[in-house]
Amino acid sequence: MNRKELLTIAETWFSDQGWEPFPFQKQSWNAFLSGKHGLLNAPTGSGKTYALWFPVVLNYIKNNPDYKKNHPKGLKAIWITPLRALSQEIKQAAERVAQDLGTQLTVGIRSGDTSQKERAAQKRKMPDLLITTPESLQLLLASKGYDKTFKDCSAIIIDEWHELLGTKRGVQIELALSRLKAITSTMRIWGISATIGNLEQAKEVLLGYNTPALENSVLIRANLKKKIVVKSIIPKEMETFPWRGHLGIHLLDDVIPIIKNSRTTLLFTNTRSQCEIWFQRILEKYPEFAGEMAMHHGSINKETRLWVESAIRNETLKAVVCTSSLDLGVDFAPVETIVQIGGPKGVARFLQRAGRSGHQPGKVSLIYFLPTHAIELIEASALQKAVKQNAVEDRIPHLNSFDVLIQYLVTLAVSDGFYPKEIFEEVRQTFCFQMLTEDQWGWVLNFITLGSQSLQTYDEYKRVEVEEDGKFKVNNRGVAMRHRLQIGTIVGDAALTVKYQTGGYIGTIEEFFISKLTRGDVFTFAGRNLEFIRIKNMQVHVRNSTKKTNRVPSWSGGRMTFSAQMSELLREELYRVSSEAAGETLPLSKELKALAPVFERQRRESIIPGPGQFLSETFKTREGYHHIFYPFEGRFVHEAMGSLLAYRISLLFPVTFSIAFNDYGFELLSDQPVDMQEVIDNNLFSSEYLKQDLQKSLNATEMARRKFRDIAVIAGLVFTGYPNKMIKMKHLQSNSQLLFDVFRDYEADNMLFQQAFVETFEHQLEEGRLHLAMERIQSQDIVWKACKKATPFSFPIITDRLREKLSSEKLADRIKKMTAILLKK
Template sequence: MSDASDPPFPSEINNWFAGREWRVRSHQRDMFAAAGRGHHALLVADTGAGKTLAGFLPTLADFCPSGLGGAALPVGLHTLYVSPLKALAHDVQRNLLTPVEEMGIDVRIETRSGDTPSDRKKRQRSKPPNILLTTPESLSLLLSYPDSGELFAGLKRIVIDEIHAFATGKRGDLLALALSRLQAISPQLQRVALSATVAEPEAFRAWLAPWGDIDAVELVEGEKGAPPEVEILLPEEQRVPWGGHAAIWAIPQLFEKIRANKTTLVFTNTRFLAEFIFQHLWDVNDENLPIGIHHGSLSKEARRKVEGAMARGELRALVATASLDLGVDWGDIDCVVQMGAPKGSSRLLQRIGRANHRLDQPSRALLVPGNRFEFLEATAAKEAVDEGQRDGEAFRRGGLDVLAQHVMARACAGPFDEAEMLAEVRSSLSYAWIDSSIWQRILNFVATGGYALKAYDKFRRITRERDGTWRLTHPEYAARHRLNAGIIIDSEMLDVRFKNGRSLGRVEERFAASLSPGDTFAFAGTSLEVMGIKDMEITVRASSKSAMIPSYGGARMPLTTHLAERVREMLIDRAGWARFPDDVREWLEMQDWRSQMPGPGQLLVESFPHAAREYSVYYTFEGWNANQSLGMLITRRMEDLGLRPGGFVANDYSLAVWGLKPVRDPRPLLSPDILDHEFIEWIQESHLLRRAFREVAVIAGLVDRQHPGKRKTGKQVTFSTDLIYDVLRKYEPDHVLLEAAWADARANMTDVGRLGALLDRAAGELVHVELDRVSPMAVPVMVMMGRENVPQGAVDDDLLLEAESLAHAAMRLDAPMEREGD
């Protein structure tokens, strides 16, 4: 907390606040005071609380003439601002320039990201701005240049915005290593982190601090703002749907909301749904209201155009993905809409904060569930937000592939001493676990590729001198590293361009492979006809024909454990069902009467016949990844037990498995030893470990995606990594990248932690109910059977008819019958 002994603000800052008739918030004073004491700081404050300004006030004070006492202005790079999104960095630049100009401060502010022109990047290294706004990847690349020591020698502060969004993942690993390097270059560097949705501040303080010294980081809590106003949209003359995720039923009502509001921001969870919802909104937009679309696959020009239009208040609505759900400050947005399930209370709170971006005014939000389980999830998220409860991902060990990339970047900057660098790496909490043995394995991999690959010169990137220092084997490896470095591994993409060369963005290679000249697809809000496909580019022209929408294979947003537990509690809170719509309440009441409710700590399994097959539905609430993994393991065991499995389908809430013989006792299918035997065999045989290896091999620099003037196709990268994978599996099974791939496959692709918790629950509290027909709660997952590869949102008439048929059977009022043989 600040007190009377803390330094006052310079007059320029005081006068600026007074001119705006604003008061300085207590957390802004506390952040200024922490900087004055030379401390690192973590600020947790509500959206609209002026967090970004709080992070920058000490920097601006250093450039105020009244505080300099006649001394010269600071020169060179003074403050770094790191954000997870390019759009956020550009938005902050807009919102910083105004106060800087109005205060009359002479400070130069620039951005640097993958969108920045190469000539500007080069100039920024020789003549850096005072404040540089960047991303973790661009910062890591800056540190790979020989002049990085000189560039960052005078660095005073680093401000990390929206720290919750990336600190727990691989981008956080990369940033943690960059922080350690910057601290070594500039020991007096102050670290500052900002967030509105940190669930466990102590964990983030430890991550932010050098050597994990939590006492070195002050926790500053912001003033409380007006509570958000969250509503759940329900159908006016129809029921909440049984299945589907797109919530197309809501389009007419949503358009009326857009008409009534000044500006509405509509969030979707995927790029496919963004294009899908935009197209449906445009179909009912007879008034030609200006509506835009924004997602990460659109071109830089398209994204900047819509961002500028929003900033100027020219759009009535904008449909977007996570590309805009962090920190973007557009004060004229008066309503945020979440299409489909929010998946977490912190994510929802972050998105809600885009509306009425002011601390003293409530943000308005509308949740639009796609189906009945999503209605329960939306209700759980709304109540969590109302109670101020946040959730988020836990920290885990830093990735070895990221460490390998950092070692290569360090070598590109110049020779390094291995003992000194190990100490630097271990000063980060993410890599404090690295011992000398693991360190030598990493160095050996970067130097030779590992035992099985050391005969190939292409993998010899660094070499060790007699005095213990390491250096590049050839300068060309530095250029290759900078061309290929990065953490975000998307599917391979093809550029979409008009004949005149104007870029619209990119679509995935997998989708492009399905196209031929004359085909049409909807992209960037426009119907496009394919004129030709050559190399990595699709040439198109505008079309008036109906068009399909590109599908994307990106990672699914996981249902948080916190929301899953809330939904479970709702299911057994029978008195609380009265607040639900009639059809949802009747659905739960019929489930309770016909079968049973899965309570907290329980695993409910229902078995029943349907359409000449035998089904079992497992109500796990552990998310799609864990359910998908469980489905693979259960079908393997069913095969071994002679139950003749046919397939399975999963969503976030449940798993449905079918076969030709009934499951009389699911316990043998769910014993915890399944993770010791079948899980390992399945992972090794499946595509998952190969896919994980492909990603870590690219991140670690074993395989290049790009060469000067040419980019490899996805097939070429896959072919290269699959060959190396097979060699390592056979000749060096303990290779450091196989270890990294296993860690990724277990944590990210299979959610083995949640899977283990599920199996433990099954061992203790498994409830098996045998029914004569499908249960009401099974309908949402059953309607997905046979359609698991259909893009979310592509709900057709057949699906709706099948849902009605299943629902009719599940909701019939006749008493349940005993199954034959019971």
């Protein structure tokens, strides 16, 4: 069959459904069939699965003219998805096409949820299309004879590439692709990405550095102008002193009419604990929603999650309170409305969530923004602007992740073994390891065979043997088994399963939360009040309780920070407000107009900084002397900047500070006054000696020590344990700390030890952003205001610090008293 005939098959199928293919779908089919690799930039709900599954099927038909009778065995395509929740959708769409065209092609899923029986069946007979995760792909590379499994694979498609880019899971994919390209020369590599700022670079990371695949590639943009309508829920009474912490619950009554007027509503929260609280509060106040409302987050069991997803599709649920577990591509045509509770911290995440409603080509997406405190209305205004300008963040790829490289090489050694010369050339073609030197490669090989310089006397670190012909191979079955159990780059707190004492699995919870509970304590999880009984074999035994409780699990991944793009948009909105005060007539959004009482009070006590200004405030309370700074750069940058300034001030005056920070600014609290003008005049915001001062100010060694735990787990230096017998996180921490101290004292040039510091500065403290922020502030007019009392801008930062010390009820009482004092004339 020629290409025209093949394309006619696809177009006929589309017209049979009453559809017409989009230009981007046809472009993808043509590019794939002409042997090209590529990246498809398309929004959720635009038909991207058909854009890339169809050409795989058409290519199969072309190579097998007798396809209706003859069906050659073996894997023909792999579809990588970062979230298990997406697998079912892709499977249904792929099976529909395969069956309608009479191809006999089979589709299988392989992820953490796949049973042992199903995996064994797949090993005997692979499906034609395998939908899997980055971790499961690595596990396939760890099985003997993997080259035979992949030899006839014609395509690998990486879905939601923007989610993997800039993570170590993305590095895993880069390395796996470098091997697959060598096994099967006919394989086409395609990625699917939502809009990000650096799409060209995203394609380069996917296809490799200076590779033939990159030279023979295309970037296809869907260019579907999707209309997104953003509506802010503006409180009827505006707090003059906004505080973070009531999670938006005070606006619950404003959300109910939205739910009632829509067929289905998704309420997105930023954290799992916030999700649990909102679900409980709605049911407490509006019990009529029982049975019509559900909850969805990553720690709830698989069966419940799948039930919720299918109930949304069948329109049997009125509302679902969820987290980012429903951010990505699950195909929900019936969802009419989205409510975003609290600032999403990034433009891309907000657009992704908005796209969950009107999730069909040509439909309008409607998203409501519910502020959890008044100042978040500035974020709402900034997001309105971002939607108009289509301003989206870059995703920054990782470089030299040696822990992932070590894990990958042991994976190859566990399966069929590898020859270093051959694999070095492949690894060097990845974006992450394009600068890998011969010396670094030699160090990595020594590390997996001898366990590095300072660990050579311990046999447990000698995992890989060098055979006579120079092949690197794992021959010890125990080493191989432990390695397979630990493949992956997501290192979190140990997850414990939550079960009823009588049986019945509820979900997973992190160890650090459970470790604080004693027998009889009641907590809310998966929408139920549960009484804690005991921990046994990594299981939390519970029973239902009728007691009320305010204790909700928190998960360590719960704190997000502003992206650079979001920070800039936020500052621009504030500059509008200050320009208005200066008599310029820049139009204000309704969100900014609603904040008039807050801005008026802020001006009375201090100022609203303009484009050329940076604001710093000081005032005294019974707690001490508060020094507040407002870079509007996100909590990670503020944590670093706060520590840096505290260190620099302490060089001028003998003073100690406690530090509090949020996304808008940070506070240095001291027990004695500081002449802030003198400090500012001493070049406080200089970007010179930034790294040296940061290392001294932050106890960077302590932060690197914590970061090293994850690196040690990924590199296989510490073993996390067997299923149902996991090693406690505190023991993991102490094991990795011991190694960290050994390397620090005896082997400071150890590449994993050095990587811990690089990651601390580049990823945790965002050193690059901090440097740019310091340069920006240095060029501005630094306005220091000595205030009589707390200002509206400072209030959320002060209350954030109090939250660390007080329970939620005591905090609410304390804040009421503080507000009453501040509002006195």
